[in-house]
Amino acid sequence: MPALKTDIQFAIEQLGISAHQSIRVGDDAAAIPRDDGYDLLACEGMDAAFVSEMPWFAGWSAVMVNLSDIAAMGGTPTALVNAIWSSQDDVAGQVLNGMRDACQAFGVPMVGGHTNLHADSTQLSVSVLGHARHLLTSFDARPGQKLVMAVDLSGAWRGGYPFFDAATSTEPMRLRTNLSLLPEIARDGLATAAKDISQAGIIGTASMLAETSRVGMQIDFAHIPRPDNVDMERWMKVFPSFGFLLSTDEENEAELVHRFRSNDIAASCIGVIDRSRQVVVLGREDDDPVWDFQQQVMTGC
Secondary structure: HHHHHHHHHHHHHHHOOOOOOOOOOOOOOEEEEEEEEEEEEEEEOOOOOHHHOHHHHHHHHHHHHHHHHHOOOEEEEEEEEEEOOOOHHHHHHHHHHHHHHHHHHHHOOOOEEEEEEEEEEEEEEEEEEEEEOOOOEEOOOOOEEEEEEEEEOOOEOOOOOOOOEEEOOOOOOOHHHHHHHHHHHOOOOOOEEEEEEOOOHHHHHHHHHHHHHOOOEEHHHHHHHOOOOOOHHHOOOOOOOEEEEEEEHHHHHHHEEEEHOOOOOOEEEEEEEEEEEEEEEOOOOOOOEEEEOOOOOOOOO
């Protein structure tokens, strides 16, 4: 799954994006400085096969993943827009209904977009605007810190995809409370960096965080929280509806974990951050680094 993220290199190179830009690229959302903090801007495009096979859930997920990107930055979402192209009114209707239901559940409005019902296939992209007073980024994990994973284990697998759905049957107030934990953690200085666990899976997401922060990580299989009835190989590829990796100083680890656990979210320290520029997973038969940034680039951010 981490290999999927190497496609980002192509976009970075073609757009001429560099580390010297005033707004850094490589985070879950772009953080645009304002007098009272940061405006946050992000977008997600959904896999066409997924949209075709599970249109309602694809619409829901398009909203949910954007809101997770804002939360990972320590932010609160303001509004969303969408672009949908389709050749079938019934499929497009299910996608739109999924987005509507997610917006109602999370309490974030859909305020516009672009619609084309004369396309050759169904395509979906959703963008989100948010705001953060205190920022969490992908660039601020530091050697000597702990890596904490937080994930809602109350869900179930969704179809043949790696999606672990702990959202669509959850009470709206719990959904909103869960996402509000990240801005509170940022405000209280309990973490410096965060990233939501995406289609890259747990190790792939950790590797993306290591790349942007220019650090290494040692991750221990044995401490990764997971459901009792799920094997580790499948779980490592999970795309959870609520799942985050955070870097924290040792003195804040216990309180950070407590914040999540007190809201019935599983949380544990799963590793340490070092200067090696390598991501190593302890407890495997193969102890070679899963990613060595001294030898290879992942996203190029």
